[in-house]
Amino acid sequence: xxxxxxxxxxxxxxxxxxxxxxxxxxxxxxxxxxxxxxxxxxxxxxxxxxxxxxxxxxxxxxxxxxxxxxxxxxxxxxxxxxxxxxxxxxxxxxxxxxxxxxxxxxxxxxxxxxxxxxxxxxxxxxxxxxxxxxxxxxxxxxxxxxxxxxxxxxxxxxxxxxxxxxxxxxxxxxxxxxxxxxxxxxxxxxxxxxxxxxxxxxxxxxxxxxxxxxxxxxxxxxxxxxxxxxxxxxxxxxxxxxxxxxxxxxxxxxxxxxxxxxxxxxxxxxxxxxxxxxxxxxxxxxxxxxxxxxxxxxxxxxxxxxxxxxxxxxxxxxxxxxxxxxxxxxxxxxxxxxxxxxxxxxxxxxxxxxxxxxxx
Numbered sequence: 001x002x003x004x005x006x007x008x009x010x011x012x013x014x015x016x017x018x019x020x021x022x023x024x025x026x027x028x029x030x031x032x033x034x035x036x037x038x039x040x041x042x043x044x045x046x047x048x049x050x051x052x053x054x055x056x057x058x059x060x061x062x063x064x065x066x067x068x069x070x071x072x073x074x075x076x077x078x079x080x081x082x083x084x085x086x087x088x089x090x091x092x093x094x095x096x097x098x099x100x101x102x103x104x105x106x107x108x109x110x111x112x113x114x115x116x117x118x119x120x121x122x123x124x125x126x127x128x129x130x131x132x133x134x135x136x137x138x139x140x141x142x143x144x145x146x147x148x149x150x151x152x153x154x155x156x157x158x159x160x161x162x163x164x165x166x167x168x169x170x171x172x173x174x175x176x177x178x179x180x181x182x183x184x185x186x187x188x189x190x191x192x193x194x195x196x197x198x199x200x201x202x203x204x205x206x207x208x209x210x211x212x213x214x215x216x217x218x219x220x221x222x223x224x225x226x227x228x229x230x231x232x233x234x235x236x237x238x239x240x241x242x243x244x245x246x247x248x249x250x251x252x253x254x255x256x257x258x259x260x261x262x263x264x265x266x267x268x269x270x271x272x273x274x275x276x277x278x279x280x281x282x283x284x285x286x287x288x289x290x291x292x293x294x295x296x297x298x299x300x301x302x303x304x305x306x307x308x309x310x311x312x313x314x315x316x317x318x319x320x321x322x323x324x325x326x327x328x329x330x331x332x333x334x335x336x337x338x339x340x341x342x343x344x345x346x347x348x349x350x351x352x353x354x355x356x357x358x359x360x
Contacts, residue, residue, distance in 0.1 A: 024308045031312045032150045036157030038319055039068060040165075041195040047162055061162045065155055072151075075234070082227030187330045191323045198319050202237065208282050209233035209243075212274045220266025222250060223257050237315050239302055247271045293321050294343045 023030055043064040050060035161168065169188060176184045210233040217225035228250040235242030251267050293301070301321045305313030321341060328338030 020304075020308055027309050027312075031309055031316075032153045033157060034316055034320070035312075036154045036161060038195050038199060038316070039154065040158045040161040041192045042199045043068065043158065044162060044165070044192065045196070058163065061159055064162070065158055068158075069155070075230070078230055079227070082224055082230065183330060187327055190326045190330075194322045194326060195319050198322060205278070205282060206233045206236050209236055209274065209278065212277060213270065216270030216274060217250070217267070220270060221263055222254055222259075222267065228253070238311060239298070239314065239318060243271075243275070293318065293325065293341060297321065297341050 043061075046067065047057075047060045047064045050063060051057055055063075169185075172188060173181045173184055210229050213229035213232050214226055217229055222228060228246070231249065232243055232246030235246040238245075247267060251264050254263055254267065298318065298321070301317040302314050305315075305317035305320075307313070309316065325338050325341045328334040328341065
């Protein structure tokens with residue numbers, strides 16, 4: 001019995017290791033494919049509604065995809081508009097940054113005894129070892145080109161997944177015996193609903209954060225508050241760290257624009273209030289318990305996702321874990337793993353139930 005258990009454990013670990021290896025080195029192929037799969041699940045109800053009105057299948061899918069294009073295009077336009085406003089104060093920001101650097105240099109000189117000239121020499125060595133500006137710009141352009149190419153690839157995948165959805169579903173069902181095909185169909189449908197509700201909830205969450213941060217940053221006096229509100233909201237797609245990074249950037253740029261400690265305290269208070277509202281009111285309302293992953297495995301999934309696919313892995317970790325839990329819950333030998341990954345459902349507080357009742 002012990003030998004069987006040991007052999008099974010070794011096989012599972014070997015499978016996990018090989019899977020992680022394949023996913024890591026296959027990142028350029030798997031990441032656009034996974035994004036396209038999740039977004040196609042999100043857009044499927046829209047396409048079905050248009051087809052139900054008598055519209056051609058291909059035209060309905062193209063119109064559904066245009067919603068995604070318009071959404072991301074709108075965000076890029078808003079960011080470009082705000083960046084153009086910030087660029088008008090670029091000289092002032094640069095001057096303020098130089099002053100802050102001089103203050104830091106003076107502090108280091110007084111505290112550690114390293115003269116400003118010696119600090120400048122160390123900085124120049126570090127700068128020369130890091131490469132020239134031309135190589136940096138070349139790398140940045142390459143990254144932008146890769147993102148644009150992957151975005152187009154995702155759109156193509158979405159069209160193909162949605163157009164040939166029945167064919168793909170039949171293929172998956174044929175992998176199972178006829179006695180299990182009904183259960184497999186339920187798993188597919190449940191996975192689609194979880195992915196759809198998670199992405200929809202995340203979008204509503206981001207819009208809610210835009211509104212709250214815009215109000216909070218405007219009250220405390222942040223310059224270009226709308227830009228930083230958009231930035232903090234968008235970074236919410238990276239769980240745990242994204243929102244915090246957005247607020248840190250807001251603090252740094254606000255100081256560079258001449259802000260004082262009162263402004264920094266106001267930004268931190270805004271961050272705390274938004275986090276409270278997000279965690280105890282907004283998140284239960286718009287996301288709920290559709291992706292009920294245990295906090296321990298949420299963190300493990302995000303860390304593993306970052307290790308395998310970087311930032312994209314952190315974004316995709318939660319919906320992939322949610323779909324994995326559904327599969328485990330419907331496959332008898334895997335049910336213990338579904339219980340392990342998932343979080344036991346708890347009743348929402350009466351306040352949340354009342355607020356949900358208002359919207360219903």
